[in-house]
Amino acid sequence: MDQNQLVALITEAVAKHLCHNFGVSKIPVAISNRHVHLSQEDMDRLFGANHRFKVLKNLAQPGQFAYEEQVTLVGPKGVIEKVRILGPARPKTQVEISISDGIKLGVKAPIRDSGELAKSASLTLVGPLGSTTLPEGTIIAARHIHMHPEDAARFGVKDKDRINVKAPGNRSLVFNEMLVRVSDKYKLEMHIDIDEANAAYLKNNDFVEIV
Amino acid sequence: MDQNQLVALITEAVAKHLCHNFGVSKIPVAISNRHVHLSQEDMDRLFGANHRFKVLKNLAQPGQFAYEEQVTLVGPKGVIEKVRILGPARPKTQVEISISDGIKLGVKAPIRDSGELAKSASLTLVGPLGSTTLPEGTIIAARHIHMHPEDAARFGVKDKDRINVKAPGNRSLVFNEMLVRVSDKYKLEMHIDIDEANAAYLKNNDFVEIV
Numbered sequence: 001m002d003q004n005q006l007v008a009l010i011t012e013a014v015a016k017h018l019c020h021n022f023g024v025s026k027i028p029v030a031i032s033n034r035h036v037h038l039s040q041e042d043m044d045r046l047f048g049a050n051h052r053f054k055v056l057k058n059l060a061q062p063g064q065f066a067y068e069e070q071v072t073l074v075g076p077k078g079v080i081e082k083v084r085i086l087g088p089a090r091p092k093t094q095v096e097i098s099i100s101d102g103i104k105l106g107v108k109a110p111i112r113d114s115g116e117l118a119k120s121a122s123l124t125l126v127g128p129l130g131s132t133t134l135p136e137g138t139i140i141a142a143r144h145i146h147m148h149p150e151d152a153a154r155f156g157v158k159d160k161d162r163i164n165v166k167a168p169g170n171r172s173l174v175f176n177e178m179l180v181r182v183s184d185k186y187k188l189e190m191h192i193d194i195d196e197a198n199a200a201y202l203k204n205n206d207f208v209e210i211v
Numbered sequence: 212m213d214q215n216q217l218v219a220l221i222t223e224a225v226a227k228h229l230c231h232n233f234g235v236s237k238i239p240v241a242i243s244n245r246h247v248h249l250s251q252e253d254m255d256r257l258f259g260a261n262h263r264f265k266v267l268k269n270l271a272q273p274g275q276f277a278y279e280e281q282v283t284l285v286g287p288k289g290v291i292e293k294v295r296i297l298g299p300a301r302p303k304t305q306v307e308i309s310i311s312d313g314i315k316l317g318v319k320a321p322i323r324d325s326g327e328l329a330k331s332a333s334l335t336l337v338g339p340l341g342s343t344t345l346p347e348g349t350i351i352a353a354r355h356i357h358m359h360p361e362d363a364a365r366f367g368v369k370d371k372d373r374i375n376v377k378a379p380g381n382r383s384l385v386f387n388e389m390l391v392r393v394s395d396k397y398k399l400e401m402h403i404d405i406d407e408a409n410a411a412y413l414k415n416n417d418f419v420e421i422v
Contacts, residue, residue: 099409099412100311100405100409170322171322173385173386174384176377199407
């Protein structure tokens, strides 16, 4: 182990200790830009059944990653190119956009928790080898907080609780009733979209605090 | 006075009475898109000294209006066309953009109260007859609330106070420390930008509440 790794390890251990003993309740921020989760069927349709997808980078949530490949979103009023695909494949294709994106595309997407796609908005996805028009599956993702069970225990909350968190600084605000999701597959992180990040003047890895 | 005017008058009187006696503390929302306030000198430079500007519409704040004419914003990384000019002319030109606009233009504008332009961002404005490169004057407008002295009395606040207001609904949040500006030239209205409106899922004429 080199010096930098050692410093990182000690920092993490000390931070964990302080959090635990002094009740610090800070949560790092992750800002989601528009993206899609594709079903295997739609991956085949847009890129061809023989296409080998390339992983661009891993995301903070364990097992989640971004592909190098991108798709184009087409709505009745506009087009958004170069939209990131996140993996792995899901049972059903889900498109997550912002309110501004919805206006540009001309679709009225509802604010929904991930996976709640019934009667959400329709949209066409275009890839290099084909396209698919989804009758539903386009949502504005409801802000939420991922927590490992250790974090949940430390904060005294449980899966599906709703908590208020405060963003500090120049555009300080309190996000009310944020959904908490707890799993041993999760890493502590608050997920908000770009509109929400801008409104609170938050950047990736800034911290918010439970109030 | 015709029937409609009478109904409006009675409605206003009853509303005022209810607010006063039941402590209702709701404030209507006005969402600001990017816009510029031009000095007379810059109006002349961009449109020509003989140009007669046309008023498109009056704004809710008494004496404020939007012109039909528009300008183009040009930054080091991008261009935004068809930007609204608000009148009347001001002593110094002020450009109000969102964080997203700043990214598109490639300028780092500070969050500021209107009129506080020292060392704010540089930007080029282009009109049909000329252009001007402002060394400063581009800001992200800090959210604020306009109040008539009667509203301020009803809410028990004064000019330059800071108050917290809650947006209801699907993306409920509390804007902390909002600046209150009181003048007999003002009409009760909370001014936020599109990022803030989207983050709170607010539309024009929705209501927020003092907490």
